[in-house]
Amino acid sequence: MIRRTRISRLPPFEAADLTEEHAAALGPFRALERLPNVVKAYARHPHALEAYHVWARFHVGTDNDLAERERELVLIRAMWRIGSEYPFTRHKPMGLRAGLTAGEVEALKRPVEAHDWSAADRALIEATDALTETYFIPDRVWLDLTAHFSERQIIEAILSVGHYSMTGMFLNAAGILLDPELEPDPDTELVK
Amino acid sequence: MRSKITRLPPMKDGEMDAEQEAVIGPFREMKADFNVSRTMVRHPRALAAFRVWATYVMIDKNDLDAREREVVAMRTAWRIRAPYVWSRHISYGTRAGLTEAEMAALKKPIEAHDWSEADIALIEASDELVDTFFISDRVFLNLKKHFNERQIMDAIFCCGHFCLLGMVMNAGDVPLDADVPHDPDFDLIK
Numbered sequence: 001m002i003r004r005t006r007i008s009r010l011p012p013f014e015a016a017d018l019t020e021e022h023a024a025a026l027g028p029f030r031a032l033e034r035l036p037n038v039v040k041a042y043a044r045h046p047h048a049l050e051a052y053h054v055w056a057r058f059h060v061g062t063d064n065d066l067a068e069r070e071r072e073l074v075l076i077r078a079m080w081r082i083g084s085e086y087p088f089t090r091h092k093p094m095g096l097r098a099g100l101t102a103g104e105v106e107a108l109k110r111p112v113e114a115h116d117w118s119a120a121d122r123a124l125i126e127a128t129d130a131l132t133e134t135y136f137i138p139d140r141v142w143l144d145l146t147a148h149f150s151e152r153q154i155i156e157a158i159l160s161v162g163h164y165s166m167t168g169m170f171l172n173a174a175g176i177l178l179d180p181e182l183e184p185d186p187d188t189e190l191v192k
Numbered sequence: 193m194r195s196k197i198t199r200l201p202p203m204k205d206g207e208m209d210a211e212q213e214a215v216i217g218p219f220r221e222m223k224a225d226f227n228v229s230r231t232m233v234r235h236p237r238a239l240a241a242f243r244v245w246a247t248y249v250m251i252d253k254n255d256l257d258a259r260e261r262e263v264v265a266m267r268t269a270w271r272i273r274a275p276y277v278w279s280r281h282i283s284y285g286t287r288a289g290l291t292e293a294e295m296a297a298l299k300k301p302i303e304a305h306d307w308s309e310a311d312i313a314l315i316e317a318s319d320e321l322v323d324t325f326f327i328s329d330r331v332f333l334n335l336k337k338h339f340n341e342r343q344i345m346d347a348i349f350c351c352g353h354f355c356l357l358g359m360v361m362n363a364g365d366v367p368l369d370a371d372v373p374h375d376p377d378f379d380l381i382k
Contacts, residue, residue, distance in 0.1 A: 007329050010341065045255075045345045051248030052349075058241035082325040135272040135355065137363045139195055155200070155235040155360075159242075162359040166352030169325040173332070173348050
């Protein structure tokens with residue numbers, strides 16, 4: 001597990017930290033002991049958590065246009081590229097459940113040429129790389145996306161990269177460490 | 193416009209189906225049916241959920257003062273090269289108390305202006321988040337000197353939110369709204 005900071009930043013909020021005002025604002029999230037560190041991190045700011053939760057839920061909705069496998073491919077790639085260990089590690093098992101193979105998850109840590117991706121997967125990976133590096137998608141990659149995905153699927157892919165980048169930068173800046181049940185990926189040690 | 197192909201143009205009145213009309217309705221009522229919403233309504237469920245988060249960042253129960261929020265929003269927009277976000281925020285920044293000189297300085301290296309220590313902390317945090325998706329210990333400690341915990345969280349959320357929005361606006365090649373000025377400094381961007 002990587003520890004990138006020597007100072008205490010925004011440690012996960014625990015049940016013992018709860019004031020009455022805080023507990024009321026947290027509503028359904030007040031049972032903190034059962035929640036993962038990502039929710040405990042946002043719980044320090046209950047008003048933010050309330051709004052964030054509505055938006056975050058959209059991305060994992062079951063009636064979305066982009067298939068779960070493709071969503072996980074995009075966001076695992078994005079989290080690797082921005083060096084956000086927490087969501088990267090949390091989503092690896094979710095990606096496997098959604099149909100990514102172990103070989104594919106490993107390949108998401110490598111240059112796109114290092115694996116025999118389908119043209120559709122390649123378009124998603126290149127779009128993710130372009131967005132996290134330049135906040136833009138070049139025309140060639142955009143045309144590849146439109147060759148394989150509908151407009152709403154493309155919008156969901158872009159929103160996923162953006163949403164998880166926003167979440168990843170918060171978790172990085174907050175100094176959030178992995179939940180105890182998560183298996184650290186030894187390659188994340190390479191992330192500076 | 194950075195693209196030679198049509199990507200996600202804003203939808204015009206008359207192009208939207210009933211579901212899209214229902215989602216754009218509240219924006220119209222607030223006279224805020226800008227191109228950002230008219231593009232995102234191409235996926236109405238996404239816009240409806242996004243609106244809750246965007247409203248939190250810009251309006252509701254956010255602990256960061258409007259001026260400080262605009263420092264982060266506009267610095268982020270400049271650093272990620274998101275002209276739509278930048279132009280839209282010129283009037284928000286002005287209303288929140290940013291001077292013309294401060295807005296011009298947000299497009300320059302931090303040393304080029306006599307910023308307060310609190311502003312420097314916000315600008316350096318935005319620069320680091322955009323470049324590395326992290327905040328160094330030095331900058332985090334500077335933030336803690338001037339802002340409380342919820343304000344620091346809101347500053348990070350603000351930067352992240354506009355990175356997200358900038359990605360959508362840039363990738364969708366969404367044109368500026370007719371009511372905002374074009375900043376020619378963005379033309380220098382490749």
